[in-house]
Every structure is written in structure tokens, then in C-alpha cells.
Amino acid sequence: MTDDFRSDGARVLITGGTSGLGKAMAVALIDAGATVAVTGRDSGRAQAVARELGPECVGIGMDVRDETDVARGVDRVWDELGGLDVLVNNAGIGMRTVNPRFLTDPQPFWVVSPDAFRDVVATNLTGYFLVARAVVPRLVAAGDGRVVNVSMNHSTMNRKGFVPYGPARSGAEALARIMAADLADTGVTSNILLPGGATATEMIPEDFPAEHRSQLLDPAIMGPPIRWLCSPEANPEIPLTQLRG
Numbered sequence: 001m002t003d004d005f006r007s008d009g010a011r012v013l014i015t016g017g018t019s020g021l022g023k024a025m026a027v028a029l030i031d032a033g034a035t036v037a038v039t040g041r042d043s044g045r046a047q048a049v050a051r052e053l054g055p056e057c058v059g060i061g062m063d064v065r066d067e068t069d070v071a072r073g074v075d076r077v078w079d080e081l082g083g084l085d086v087l088v089n090n091a092g093i094g095m096r097t098v099n100p101r102f103l104t105d106p107q108p109f110w111v112v113s114p115d116a117f118r119d120v121v122a123t124n125l126t127g128y129f130l131v132a133r134a135v136v137p138r139l140v141a142a143g144d145g146r147v148v149n150v151s152m153n154h155s156t157m158n159r160k161g162f163v164p165y166g167p168a169r170s171g172a173e174a175l176a177r178i179m180a181a182d183l184a185d186t187g188v189t190s191n192i193l194l195p196g197g198a199t200a201t202e203m204i205p206e207d208f209p210a211e212h213r214s215q216l217l218d219p220a221i222m223g224p225p226i227r228w229l230c231s232p233e234a235n236p237e238i239p240l241t242q243l244r245g
Helices: 020-031 043-053 067-081 114-142 165-182 210-215 219-229
Strands: 011-015 035-040 057-061 086-089 145-150 188-193
Touching: 011 020, 011 067, 011 114, 020 035, 020 043, 020 219, 035 043, 035 067, 043 057, 057 067, 067 114, 086 114, 114 145, 114 165, 114 188, 145 165, 145 219, 165 188, 188 219
Parallel strands: 011 035, 011 086, 035 057, 086 145, 145 188
Antiparallel strands: none
16 A cells, blocks of 8 residues: 555544554644544643644543543534544553553453453443544534544454453454444445554553564554545545545
């Protein structure tokens, strides 16, 4: 896939857009002509990242675990961007929050605390549902739009010691597939996007073997596919409203 796809005029919301894959996608889309809203739990950090990325980006604090905060955040994004064309569900927390040594000292599922399990599922799965639930009716009413759900490879979903991260991401992928079925014939599409391997983000534990760090993918690998998904080429029969002119 080439990296010359344009997203001129597209209005995009990226959850978890203050670092890692989310920030890399924001950079790529702004470069392609889109206007982007990045969200994160920390409002100050979201605003700082937006200032770093330039005038075509706005930063908004939003906790994807909380439906009231999601409703408020989506309303603000809608007002700031003058509408929305694309939702990128990306916000997530990794196994480091459950077990800082999850790669070198994996823990069995029965050792995981219920609170840690709930927090990962609430962020990585329920968060996708809550944000899509707030955004998609507006896209359906407009007759076009796109939802992109960031996931990861299947081997990680069922890897030893990866509770609750694996089950949460597996659920998010199933959710994305059901979204696509529910959205059939509405003009709104649902896609799953994954980097294809471990990426050099804050989710990598500190004890990750130094000799393998060079094998980690640059988060910028998400640039070409997200630019394509936000371009007219991704769905020429139903182009995004903001890309028609």
C-alpha cells in the first residue's frame, strides 16, 4: 500500500490519540489533509499534543469508560470540528497495568485482580462500544462515515498470561464485525486495523529484552492504512461527505 492517499477535509476523532499508535495516526491524517480531534483521559495532555500537532488538531479530555463523559466529549468534538466523518476507536491500556513483567513473568488468569480485569475491559472493549454508540447514530443520519477499530493479532488474544488484555481485544474485534453487519446498507462502514506485530509504544514493558527492541514496529506503520481508510479510495461508492467536493 502506498502512502499517497489524501483525506482532505475529513473530520476524524481518534480516541487514545495522545501517544503511540493513536498519535502516529493523527500525524499521518493531518499530513493527508484531515482535521483531527485526539482524546485521552488527561485533558491537559490531550491539549498539549494538539498544540504540538498544529492548528488542524484539537485535544479533548475524555474517559472512554464513562458514558456521561463520552457523551460530553463527543458533543465537544462535534462542535469543534463542525461534525464528524470518521471515528477511530484506539484508546486502550496494556498488560503493563496488570502485570509490569507480563512478558518475562506471565501470571495465570486466577492471579489477576478483578479491578485490573474490569479496568482493561472497560477501556479496551466497553470504551469502543460507548464511543461508537455516541458517534455512529450521527454518521447514520448523515448517510455516510467510517468507523475504524484498532485491534491486534490473534496470537496475542489467546497468549499465556494475557488476561485480560487478550479477551478484551478479542471482544473488540467481534464487536467491530457485528458493527459492520449492523451498519450494512447505511452508508457507514466498520473496519478493523492492526499494526501486524508488537510496536514501540508505552505498552512495552521495561524488561523487554534489549536485543529484541530493534524488532519492534514503528507506530508510524499505521499511517498508510489509516490514510487509505479515510480516503475516497476506501469506499468509492459512498465517499465521505467532506471528500466530495
